[in-house]
Amino acid sequence: MRSLDVSGTRQEESVQPIAREDKAHERNLKLRDLSDADVVQASLDGDDRAFGELVRRYDQRLLNFVYRTIGDRERSEDLIQETFVRVYRHLHRFDQSKKFSTWIYTISSNLAKNELRNRSRNPLVLFQTIKKNWSTDDRPLEWEDPKYKPDDLYRKRFLRARVEEAVEELPKHHRMVFVLRELEGKTYEEIAEITECNLGTVKSRLNRARNNFAKIIAPMIE
Template structure:
């Protein structure tokens, strides 16, 4: 559907603009960044098209509020536009833009934590030691698979919301965004050992939270 819409949008553009957008679409992120820095007015729009939905999914899953997530994604692009000239092009653009979005999301959660009315609710139910936690390697319970099942999507998102902030960020980046450990370390500013430790705890916590919801 997204591809069809993109092709339809291209069809109604003037020929020159359509060809230019197609050209931008074939460029790497680094090339598009350079084109924008060189004064190509349409190049930044290409970056927005590439990352808008991806960032919204990431921020929404981190803070649990889609409307506020859209605001933060917009702010992310504003900051990227203002500071694009400072971007180190020896690095991955995706890591840089995710870092900005991640920092905004974490700031949002910190601001919320000052107000008890918007604190995330923690589960009160004790985990029965006789019940085994979910096996993460079982594809039945991987977040990507759960999200494909509409009736479980809300439960997965609810469980993710209840992870502590520093666990939730690495969990979303790894299990939902597919980032490597190295990319997560760059985005969060943590070393690899900390990333792996937080991810392991996040997985265990997620398993404990989601289990009663899908019994």
């Protein structure tokens, strides 16, 4: 009987870790179904996995945003790490009547702006197609063009180089709203919050950035 009891105990012990893993996986799946606001609240309530879910959602997005703004991949990774450190420390101060995405973009945007103030580096921005004419609400730069063939590397590299040159010439404050709108797809209201500018200033800067970009890029690609 003793041997059976031990065997039974061992069997239970071998099953329990698997059961715990399944439950943890189930909880993680449930977190992924929650809104940002609910995940933030879960984190504030002491669920350590919730903050990990916020990192999962925003890590790559913020890295792309900062990288396109400052042009240094390694430094961008440092700034994103600092972003999440600040979010973790100050999450209890976050105004939950606002969008979490806007708040975290504001933090990373401020870090990127400080980086640009402290050193003169040019942003590396990746584009695949350019439209020289657009309306106020259109995004002039798109990531994909069905006319491109997979082996059309020369054209893409040429275009990328010209775009980099054009973006370099945009003032830093114009460049920021340009990237937020044209690459990140943020609304004017979100950009205003992120850059801490009023709506009129955002629209004015974006309009100037678009016009300047079009003038600069046109002779390069004709």
